Amino acid sequence: MPSADRMTPPELRASIGLASIFGLRMLGMFVILPVFAIYAETLRGGDDLTLVGFAIGAYGLTQAVLQIPFGWLSDRYGRKPVIYCGLVIFALGSGVAATADSIGGVIAGRILQGAGAISAVVIALTADLTRETQRTKAMAMIGSTIGLTFALSLVASPWLNQIIGVRGIFALTGILSLLAIGVVYAVVPAAPPMVRHAADDSLSLLKLLRDPQLARLNFGIFALHAVLMALFIVVPLSLRDGGLDIDHHWQVYLPVMLGSFVVMLPPVIIAERRGRLKAVFAGAVAVLLAGHLAMPWLLGSTNAIIVFLLIFFSAFNVLEAMLPSLTSKLAPPAAKGAAMGIYSSVQFLGTFAGAASGGFLYHRFGANGVFVFDVTLLAVWLVLALGMTAPRRPATLNA
Numbered sequence: 001m002p003s004a005d006r007m008t009p010p011e012l013r014a015s016i017g018l019a020s021i022f023g024l025r026m027l028g029m030f031v032i033l034p035v036f037a038i039y040a041e042t043l044r045g046g047d048d049l050t051l052v053g054f055a056i057g058a059y060g061l062t063q064a065v066l067q068i069p070f071g072w073l074s075d076r077y078g079r080k081p082v083i084y085c086g087l088v089i090f091a092l093g094s095g096v097a098a099t100a101d102s103i104g105g106v107i108a109g110r111i112l113q114g115a116g117a118i119s120a121v122v123i124a125l126t127a128d129l130t131r132e133t134q135r136t137k138a139m140a141m142i143g144s145t146i147g148l149t150f151a152l153s154l155v156a157s158p159w160l161n162q163i164i165g166v167r168g169i170f171a172l173t174g175i176l177s178l179l180a181i182g183v184v185y186a187v188v189p190a191a192p193p194m195v196r197h198a199a200d201d202s203l204s205l206l207k208l209l210r211d212p213q214l215a216r217l218n219f220g221i222f223a224l225h226a227v228l229m230a231l232f233i234v235v236p237l238s239l240r241d242g243g244l245d246i247d248h249h250w251q252v253y254l255p256v257m258l259g260s261f262v263v264m265l266p267p268v269i270i271a272e273r274r275g276r277l278k279a280v281f282a283g284a285v286a287v288l289l290a291g292h293l294a295m296p297w298l299l300g301s302t303n304a305i306i307v308f309l310l311i312f313f314s315a316f317n318v319l320e321a322m323l324p325s326l327t328s329k330l331a332p333p334a335a336k337g338a339a340m341g342i343y344s345s346v347q348f349l350g351t352f353a354g355a356a357s358g359g360f361l362y363h364r365f366g367a368n369g370v371f372v373f374d375v376t377l378l379a380v381w382l383v384l385a386l387g388m389t390a391p392r393r394p395a396t397l398n399a
Helices: 009-030 036-040 049-077 079-099 103-115 119-128 132-186 205-210 212-241 250-273 277-297 302-330 333-365 367-386
Strands: none
Touching: 009 049, 009 079, 009 119, 009 132, 036 049, 036 132, 049 079, 049 103, 049 119, 049 333, 079 103, 079 119, 079 132, 119 132, 119 302, 119 333, 132 250, 132 302, 205 212, 205 333, 212 277, 212 302, 212 333, 212 367, 250 277, 250 302, 277 302, 277 367, 302 333, 333 367
16 A cells, blocks of 8 residues: 555645646746837737737636636546647647737737636546645645746746747747647546546535635635735835846745745645644734735835735745645545635736736725735635634544
8 A cells, every 4th residue: 555645656646646737737828928018019900008918818707707618528538538629729829929019919819818727627637637735736836836937927028028039939838838738638647437437416416616615715725815916016126226236136036936845835734634724724824914004015125025025925835835735625526626626727817816906906006006906815715714613534544
């Protein structure tokens, strides 16, 4: 029997392979952010900032709309075929964006990129291929890719722009998507036969949406990503106003992200091995809330912002690891793909809502308006987290 404390080689192989696929999805959203607004000025219609903003956000919108259908399809026709389809669609969208000479063409490409909405399917397949005792570790690998991809995008995007330009960046993400098909085929183990069976029709989307425990987690992922996007309306401007040139912001983000990955490991291990899921989960939400309550008084100091970001991303990465793991454990087995589809849709809706609300509030009320928005979401989430019911520990851990 495999050890309950260690991943088996197939579990490790699946987790690494699927984490790389998930990272590619987030790279498609993040990598153009530092350079796209300037590139758009060279496109026909690119002087309309509303269209520029829509071009950036269109990816997240179509991701949000299509996560549930892709998850539903994966419950019926298998995870891998749906992932292959999504990667091909993403590559086609990248090609359209790379060859576009107008902002409308880029919007069409971004919409098509987002239509390859396989994040939920990847998470569901990860849950299929790992035991409950190892699932949080696997989800931690996937969750960490968001922060790592975000940091990598901030560092690599200006450099890639100098070498291959934004068109080349779009083309590169398309090529990587096609290569990822080979990774899924050759590296990721086949899904267990049970997940290929048709889902029970009685497990409707409405029932999943009404499930109180899943609803708490869905609100959590919405709030987490809304807060992230709203926060990054404020932080870059605050760093610039503090005297740090934008070309050097990566010198803040990169060590912060790397440090946060180290800090997040002990809480995740404690949550899983000692059965303290609820305490660690609610504690991480409380840390985010406390940090935001203090943040308005720290904006004048670059060093203080760095400390805040380290605290923020440490808690963020803990929650990013635990949320999908908890959702996969609490979802009905026959509708796991659909449940993860709802989860991923809400995640991308949070990304869009946070960016849109953060920009509006910063324009009207300054940084404090953004922090009031973030604090409100986090306070509601903390109340919901304190009322959650942690899933039953596997028997191997109770023995």
